[in-house]
Amino acid sequence: MSLMSLTAVELGKKIKAKEVSVEEAVQAALDAIAEKEDKVNSFVTVDAEKALERAGQIQKDIDNGVLSGPLAGVPVAIKDNMCTKGMLTTCSSKILGNFVPPYTAEAVRNLEKAGAVILGKTNMDEFAMGSTTETSFYGATKNPWNPEHVPGGSSGGSCAAVAAEECSYALGSDTGGSIRQPSSFCGVTGLKPTYGTVSRYGLIAYGSSLDQIGPIAKDVTDCAVILEAIASHDKKDSTSIGRDSYDFTSALTDDVAGMKIGIPRDYFGEGLGTEVRDAVLAAAGELKKKGAIVEEFDLSLVEYAIPAYYVIACAEASSNLARFDGVKYGYRTEEFEGLHHMYKKTRSEGFGTEVKRRIMLGSFVLSSGYYDAYYLKALRTKALIKQAFDRAFEKYDVILGPAAPTTAPRLGDSLSDPIKMYLGDIYTISVNLAGLPGISLPCGTDAKGLPIGLQLIGDCFEEKKILRAAYAFEQTREYAHSPLAADVML
Amino acid sequence: MKQFETVIGLEVHVELATKTKIFCSCSTAFGGQPNSHTCPVCTGMPGSLPVLNKQVVEYAVAVGLATNCKITQYCKFDRKNYFYPDNPQNYQISQLYLPICRDGGIEIETEDGVKKTIGIHEIHMEEDAGKLIHDERGENSLVDFNRSGVPLIEIVSEPDMRSADEVIAYLEKLRLIIQYLGASDCKLQEGSMRADVNLSVRESGTMELGTRTEMKNLNSFKAIRRAIEAERQRQIDLIEAGKEVVQETRRWDDAKEYSYAMRSKEDAQDYRYFPEPDLVPVIISDEWLQEIRERQPELRTEKLERYKREFHIPDYDAELITSNKKLADIFEATTAICHLPKKVSNWLMVETMRLLKEHEMEIEEITFSPENLAKLIQLTEDSAINSTVAKEVFEKIFEQDIDPEKYVEEHGLKTVSDDGALRSTIEKVMEENPQSVEDYRKGKKKAIGFLVGQTMKAMQGKADPGMVNKILTELLQ
Numbered sequence: 001m002s003l004m005s006l007t008a009v010e011l012g013k014k015i016k017a018k019e020v021s022v023e024e025a026v027q028a029a030l031d032a033i034a035e036k037e038d039k040v041n042s043f044v045t046v047d048a049e050k051a052l053e054r055a056g057q058i059q060k061d062i063d064n065g066v067l068s069g070p071l072a073g074v075p076v077a078i079k080d081n082m083c084t085k086g087m088l089t090t091c092s093s094k095i096l097g098n099f100v101p102p103y104t105a106e107a108v109r110n111l112e113k114a115g116a117v118i119l120g121k122t123n124m125d126e127f128a129m130g131s132t133t134e135t136s137f138y139g140a141t142k143n144p145w146n147p148e149h150v151p152g153g154s155s156g157g158s159c160a161a162v163a164a165e166e167c168s169y170a171l172g173s174d175t176g177g178s179i180r181q182p183s184s185f186c187g188v189t190g191l192k193p194t195y196g197t198v199s200r201y202g203l204i205a206y207g208s209s210l211d212q213i214g215p216i217a218k219d220v221t222d223c224a225v226i227l228e229a230i231a232s233h234d235k236k237d238s239t240s241i242g243r244d245s246y247d248f249t250s251a252l253t254d255d256v257a258g259m260k261i262g263i264p265r266d267y268f269g270e271g272l273g274t275e276v277r278d279a280v281l282a283a284a285g286e287l288k289k290k291g292a293i294v295e296e297f298d299l300s301l302v303e304y305a306i307p308a309y310y311v312i313a314c315a316e317a318s319s320n321l322a323r324f325d326g327v328k329y330g331y332r333t334e335e336f337e338g339l340h341h342m343y344k345k346t347r348s349e350g351f352g353t354e355v356k357r358r359i360m361l362g363s364f365v366l367s368s369g370y371y372d373a374y375y376l377k378a379l380r381t382k383a384l385i386k387q388a389f390d391r392a393f394e395k396y397d398v399i400l401g402p403a404a405p406t407t408a409p410r411l412g413d414s415l416s417d418p419i420k421m422y423l424g425d426i427y428t429i430s431v432n433l434a435g436l437p438g439i440s441l442p443c444g445t446d447a448k449g450l451p452i453g454l455q456l457i458g459d460c461f462e463e464k465k466i467l468r469a470a471y472a473f474e475q476t477r478e479y480a481h482s483p484l485a486a487d488v489m490l
Numbered sequence: 491m492k493q494f495e496t497v498i499g500l501e502v503h504v505e506l507a508t509k510t511k512i513f514c515s516c517s518t519a520f521g522g523q524p525n526s527h528t529c530p531v532c533t534g535m536p537g538s539l540p541v542l543n544k545q546v547v548e549y550a551v552a553v554g555l556a557t558n559c560k561i562t563q564y565c566k567f568d569r570k571n572y573f574y575p576d577n578p579q580n581y582q583i584s585q586l587y588l589p590i591c592r593d594g595g596i597e598i599e600t601e602d603g604v605k606k607t608i609g610i611h612e613i614h615m616e617e618d619a620g621k622l623i624h625d626e627r628g629e630n631s632l633v634d635f636n637r638s639g640v641p642l643i644e645i646v647s648e649p650d651m652r653s654a655d656e657v658i659a660y661l662e663k664l665r666l667i668i669q670y671l672g673a674s675d676c677k678l679q680e681g682s683m684r685a686d687v688n689l690s691v692r693e694s695g696t697m698e699l700g701t702r703t704e705m706k707n708l709n710s711f712k713a714i715r716r717a718i719e720a721e722r723q724r725q726i727d728l729i730e731a732g733k734e735v736v737q738e739t740r741r742w743d744d745a746k747e748y749s750y751a752m753r754s755k756e757d758a759q760d761y762r763y764f765p766e767p768d769l770v771p772v773i774i775s776d777e778w779l780q781e782i783r784e785r786q787p788e789l790r791t792e793k794l795e796r797y798k799r800e801f802h803i804p805d806y807d808a809e810l811i812t813s814n815k816k817l818a819d820i821f822e823a824t825t826a827i828c829h830l831p832k833k834v835s836n837w838l839m840v841e842t843m844r845l846l847k848e849h850e851m852e853i854e855e856i857t858f859s860p861e862n863l864a865k866l867i868q869l870t871e872d873s874a875i876n877s878t879v880a881k882e883v884f885e886k887i888f889e890q891d892i893d894p895e896k897y898v899e900e901h902g903l904k905t906v907s908d909d910g911a912l913r914s915t916i917e918k919v920m921e922e923n924p925q926s927v928e929d930y931r932k933g934k935k936k937a938i939g940f941l942v943g944q945t946m947k948a949m950q951g952k953a954d955p956g957m958v959n960k961i962l963t964e965l966l967q
Contacts, residue, residue, distance in 0.1 A: 091536075238769050
């Protein structure tokens with residue numbers, strides 16, 4: 001059995017108890033990567049040498065008692081949109097194909113301080129734009145449950161790496177569901193924290209007002225432990241919020257008695273797969289059995305979330321991605337005549353179709369004469385959606401629903417119809433618009449054996465409530481290792 | 491002949507005197523090796539985020555209060571999107587929707603003594619861009635991001651000015667206020683103050699505004715004056731020839747005294763402004779506003795009154811000295827040491843001004859210390875040196891800020907006040923010039939002047955002329 005089949009916390013305990021050395025743990029991850037990458041393509045960059053070197057240092061720090069936290073020595077994979085000093089950071093784009101950042105993202109630094117060993121950078125939809133990890137310049141990532149299917153996205157590489165057991169855990173980022181949806185498709189647990197909880201410093205922005213970094217792991221306990229490590233009030237990020245408490249693990253009690261759980265009827269309408277619906281409602285039933293009060297209610301405005309999201313995220317993206325111009329870093333076209341030609345050619349060649357589509361959409365909605373009709377209207381919609389959640393959280397501790405309408409689609413099926421792909425984000429997007437925390441965890445599989453994800457949404461700063469509910473539900477089932485993870489165990 | 495009226499509004503950019511940049515902690519110091527004052531934030535590295543420098547807000551509010559603006563206590567930053575290599579993110583963080591100050595105005599007085607108020611539409615905060623350096627062969631352009639992220643405020647006036655005189659009066663007043671606040675040194679030549687002139691003409695008596703042009707690249711008051719005259723004439727010529735004035739941005743070439751069109755309204759860019767999502771709104775609480783208000787330094791008008799009251803110097807002196815913050819600072823510091831305000835004022839108004847003119851320097855470039863000027867004044871006050879020597883020593887102070895006491899000592903410039911030594915020199919001079927002595931005694935009193943001169947010469951200028959006069963008169967009797 002590979003050490004990678006353990007949860008991060010389990011492995012951390014073994015390292016601390018000296019049952020396993022950091023080097024052994026890191027080597028196990030590197031072996032798994034070497035064996036599975038052909039089949040899954042989770043990584044853009046793997047730096048074995050650096051990881052092993054770091055393993056040695058961490059082992060010393062553990063031996064000296066400098067490091068004693070639960071994640072010390074545990075190998076991690078980082079989504080390729082977080083800057084890592086001295087390590088290629090591409091956002092899965094050609095345009096950043098040669099970009100080596102001079103600094104490290106704050107969330108990653110926090111992990112390093114906790115003794116994490118970085119294995120490499122995971123594949124994603126280019127600039128986090130997509131729901132399938134197929135828009136990567138470095139090839140699509142495959143779903144470890146079935147290589148014919150997508151892992152979801154945009155943090156598909158991170159989720160697939162965790163599900164394929166190429167690492168103990170991973171960091172992802174979530175702008176409209178990019179942690180929760182691929183977690184659902186890959187049968188792992190992913191948490192999107194309240195906006196402002198994890199510093200965005202060093203996260204290459206897609207939609208700045210919506211982006212948030214979060215953990216992806218095998219279980220709820222890991223997510224809580226990782227969140228404690230990465231969350232911080234960072235003065236380098238003006239939108240970072242100082243929280244009263246950074247304790248999340250104390251919520252991990254199997255006790256939901258009296259907890260009020262709301263199920264939005266709006267989330268169970270047209271477009272939701274029957275198998276997904278049944279699995280999610282069955283999960284609600286389990287929580288009810290444990291003493292939770294489960295009720296249906298009308299959230300409202302759900303249908304406005306997708307248009308509002310695509311207007312706001314693309315508007316911000318059109319500006320955020322303007323810096324990739326061939327002048328300072330990254331790809332520059334070989335031949336050009338003059339500055340403007342260089343800009344156009346570099347960006348035409350450097351960005352993929354989906355990124356260009358969103359830049360154009362964003363530029364359009366910000367154009368003079370359209371700003372009020374689109375951008376301002378989207379901002380007003382965003383505020384109304386937040387109000388709808390505020391009303392819901394006056395009555396409920398947690399909102400329960402699916403993470404995605406279906407299980408993972410087949411490779412190639414989504415990109416041909418972008419609107420359909422955008423509609424797949426319906427259950428995750430409003431959480432970002434309202435800045436709320438949300439978690440996705442496995443709650444079953446469909447007839448094809450593909451995982452189904454349960455989503456729990458909390459009010460701002462109420463991560464502990466969703467962690468508690470998720471932990472309680474998790475106790476009712478066994479963690480299912482993906483076939484690709486199991487392969488190696490044979 | 492038709493009569494035309496010129497209508498002018500100004501957009502003035504002022505670099506604020508903060509030690510660090512507006513959104514990162516890099517130095518704002520002028521000069522330095524290219525790209526040495528940079529970091530991931532001010533070079534637009536992916537993932538970097540801006541953090542607002544509080545001092546920028548305080549300076550902007552201080553300028554707003556001093557120009558009678560309303561302060562926007564909930565204000566925001568917006569992104570102005572455009573591609574240019576000196577702009578590392580390809581957007582500039584500025585303010586469009588909720589600028590920090592609005593609806594102010596200042597009173598100006600033109601040279602002919604006419605007073606009027608020039609309205610200020612708004613003041614907003616923004617970041618400066620880097621600098622492009624084109625190589626000599628014209629093959630490559632290089633970017634220096636040292637200036638990227640240096641804080642600016644843009645002060646947008648109402649179109650209330652009618653002549654170059656009013657424009658200069660407005661700019662001088664604005665500069666004085668900002669200098670007094672310590673918010674900027676406002677040097678036009680170095681670009682820490684930049685003015686763009688929006689100008690249109692209309693037939694006298696009509697209310698409707700004509701089509702305006704925006705003039706850029708104005709690096710001195712002289713250039714501004716010349717550009718206004720030229721643009722006014724250019725627009726009148728067009729109208730009189732039956733042609734239309736095109737709304738466009740023009741660039742002034744001061745050497746050729748000519749402007750050319752940079753871009754017209756048709757190719758005006760759509761900046762796609764939207765609220766900056768990486769920054770939170772700036773909330774200026776009543777308490778903070780009050781703190782800034784209480785910290786406002788004494789401005790010119792108040793200082794002028796105080797000088798007259800406290801130092802009893804003439805109106806003319808007080809006006810001249812307070813017309814420049816640096817001059818006023820030197821005046822006060824020197825007076826605090828030597829307690830001779832009128833003497834200090836004389837040195838500043840006469841010799842200092844003469845030397846500035848001679849060296850083609852601005853008041854801001856003065857390097858001498860109040861301590862040394864005070865010592866010099868004390869030396870003359872004690873009659874240790876005479877006025878001729880004092881002027882000579884002051885030149886050294888002005889140029890190298892030397893210690894006058896040491897200098898006078900080392901160069902043996904002390905006035906000889908030893909009565910005996912002086913008396914014997916005078917006697918010798920009288921012996922050598924019997925004709926003059928006789929002339930004087932015969933009633934040609936003017937002859938004494940020659941004898942004083944000869945004595946001073948013999949004493950190498952180190953004698954007190956009053957004393958020489960006294961002894962001579964006595965001996966000639």
